[in-house]
Amino acid sequence: MPLQMKLCAITLDCPDPQALAAFYQQATGLEPHPKSDADFAGLNGADGLFIGFQRVDDYRAPSWPDQSVPQQFHLDFEVDDLDEAEARLLELGAAKPDHQPDQDRWRVLTDPAGHPFCLVGR
Structure with a gap:
């Protein structure tokens, strides 16, 4: 029997998490995650999907x-x-x-x- 898994989050590496989160927020209408900061920002979907953006040095x-x-x-x-x-x-x-x-x-x-x-x- 296959393992029952539900995709709950996708995280993208980037140089500026806030800027990339703003782009996707404007594009999708997803809500900003309240605990976003300079190193990690996120968006919440009504269906529970979370899209994260994490700062990576030398991206x-x-x-x-x-x-x-x-x-x-x-x-x-x-x-x-x-x-x-x-x-x-x-x-x-x-x-x-x-x-x-x-x-x-x-x-x-x-x-x-x-x-x-x-x-x-x-």
Whole structure:
């Protein structure tokens, strides 16, 4: 029988936890965790999911799609309108890499700390 586990938290390394938490808070509407500080910030989801951001000295952003600094993971966010979501996230500080494997189905963006993430149409 498989172990019964529920994903409860995802934590991303970054150079500035407060700034990255602010980006994702504006992008998702998740609530800031009340015990966030300069070294670790977090966001709480209504479903219990926690997204954390931890300060790492000498942080090196992933170099997607080049793997000289591997991405190791990425987040996917489901959206109603790819163009609208992309435009809003770019306004918030995301970047759009030139390499886009399938722009009609999903968009690859990077957050302000360089982590790749995808927007997927519903």
